Amino acid sequence: MAVINESHPEEFILLGFADRPWLELPLFIILLITYPMAMMGNIAIILVSKLDHRLHTPMYFFLTNLSFLDMCYTTSIVPQMLFNLGHSKIISYIGCVVQLYVFSIMGGTECLLLALMSFDRYVAICRPLHYTLIMNQRLCLLLVSTVWLGGMAYAFSEATLTLQLPLCGINKLDHLLCEIPVLIKTACGEKEANELALSVVCIFMLALPLCLILSSYARIGHTIITMKSSEGRKKAFGTCSSHLLVVFLFYGPAISMYLQPPSSISRDQPKFMALFYGVVTPTLNPFIYTLRNKDVKGALGKLVRGIFTSK
Template identity: 55%
Template sequence: MGIMRSINDSNLAGFILLGFSEYPQSRKILFVIILILYLLTIFGNTTIILVSRLEPKLHTPMYFFLSHLSFLDLCFTSSVIPQLLINLWYPQKIITYGGCVVQLYVSHALGSTECVLLAVMSYDRYVAICRPLHYTIMMHPNLCMMLASMAWLSGLTTTLVQSTLTLQLPFCGHHQVDHYICEVPVLIKLACVDTTFNEAELFVASILFLIVPVSFILVSYGYIVQTVLRIKSASGRQKAFGTCSSHIMVVFIFYGTIIFIYLQPAKSRFKDQGKFVSLFYTVVTPMLNPLIYTLRNKEVKGALKTVLRKILKMSFL
């Protein structure tokens, strides 16, 4: 009944995503920049998935999780950026109610899944560096599949709860969303009733999907740093820190921006800057992941050359 009430409130006309309409002179520039970043995201993440699948040398837990991360980023950006590009290019900024619902469920599920997956990847790095002799035994394929499934299932569960609770709120004819995406905090802001329960539920979920994973990652890297500092070889320490630095860089960008959005009251005055900050985890981070994780990695570069040679060889046969 709550969802039906919200549908009636919207008059089936959907919502107006204001986006960056207050900066009309910058919309075309933003369109070009975001389009380029989106194309780079598609190319980089698709490359990682293909190379990880086609090159046997990369059939390891690390690249198994990286391929899941790349698939996540492809789906997440594709659920957000096309609508953003349309709103930047055309004066009409309307998204249908159904389109908003789909975007809300899909983007929230994928974002939550990535929060858990990044924590899982930190555990993989912990085992690889702190327990190298037991790595293949501990990170066996069944465990990797179970951890990846846990990440996906947790993301699906939280979006079913949070998005459904959000859509049950009455919007009382409020159509203008001061954002470029249908997101839980901005839709809560539209509600014309007391949203204390929704904000409390959102805060608890944010603790579970942001603070807990970040804490787990910090503990994992605490043990990693202790282990690396005991390595006598300078080259060995540099190699270990190089592997960790990529993951830490993504963690700071991804979690930092999401924490800014979600760990504050939905009607906070700082929400006005939310759409600019959210560009980092919706546009920038998915594009950077391939670069800072693998495309600068010698192992991946070598695997990419091998795959390209095989493709070229097959094309001339």
């Protein structure tokens, strides 16, 4: 039994699907398969983007950042999930805090990074003659640094505010991980201010970037339609459709989770949503980008051939 002090519990019990134990073994097996796939897929994207000089462009620079982010994202939750599903449902308070901050940083950064990637596609397709001038190396580094700092600012403000809430001796979380909305819902006392703060911040972190993405793609769509070259239209559509699919896979579950008061969230919604945007999306992203991208497929083939040739 966990020892509870007045400030916070020494450990949390992550209940997960304790009420439906038949789900735990299939989920354990799925995570055991998808986690290595996510890691290998994202490592492959990073390697080919660094090793193939043809991929030394802003688009692949942003894509390597997304792959690194997804690796950190899924690593922050899956090993702990596997431990909780296969051994014990306990996580230490420090472990919960670390997971909360890392998960929040990665989530906040991905929201902004996907918007930045849509801006890059807008400049590439709608302003092709000025692309190299606008998206120069210095600006790309500045934009990526701003995105990461924005994700950190979101995490440190919201996670720190959430950890100040009293738990009144409660050390059971009806979830698979430590996440801001669930901790707010579990807390006792006055938490309306936390709910309001989370909603306001998430409008800036989710709704505004999504509006930027949609407006960028509205302009991109108009430009693609007016293109005279069918090959150009096909290439532009292939690149943009991959990014749009990733956007909807991430933003859909995130909006349904974060843009409503935590008190109104249903019991199982956080578990399935966290699995989706914390596990499914990072696993699918490398495949979405490679299967529809001839440059990446060519670079991957070259890398694999090089490995076997050297052996």
